Amino acid sequence: MTHRGTARKTAALGAAAIMALVHGACAADGVSLQTVVIEGVAYKPAALTVKRGDRVKWINKDPFPHTVTAPGSFGSHSIAAGGTWTHVMRRSGTIAYACTLHPNMNGTLQVQ
Numbered sequence: 001m002t003h004r005g006t007a008r009k010t011a012a013l014g015a016a017a018i019m020a021l022v023h024g025a026c027a028a029d030g031v032s033l034q035t036v037v038i039e040g041v042a043y044k045p046a047a048l049t050v051k052r053g054d055r056v057k058w059i060n061k062d063p064f065p066h067t068v069t070a071p072g073s074f075g076s077h078s079i080a081a082g083g084t085w086t087h088v089m090r091r092s093g094t095i096a097y098a099c100t101l102h103p104n105m106n107g108t109l110q111v112q
């Protein structure tokens with residue numbers, strides 16, 4: 001009985017720790033989540049400035065797949081309609097990316 005109670009307590013602490021991490025990712029430690037919406041065969045915004053360590057999330061709102069591909073930096077492969085893809089920017093610099101399915105789709109990330 002005591003053992004079971006301890007397990008429950010540990011699980012609750014685990015959940016609290018995860019919530020603390022999620023909260024921390026928002027603002028507390030300066031790391032943030034930036035989003036780029038893919039809509040109308042375009043990245044919005046096409047140019048985005050982020051900090052090193054930030055997470056960037058692409059949200060595909062088009063009814064067909066896209067990719068977020070920066071040769072040598074990252075590659076999402078196909079992001080399905082309604083799907084998302086997230087990448088943590090580890091290196092500073094300017095990264096040009098494109099969609100391999102629609103060569104006219106271009107975006108730029110400035111990682112500070």
Ligand SMILES: [Cu+2]
Binds near residue numbers: 041100102
């Ligand atoms: Cu595309």
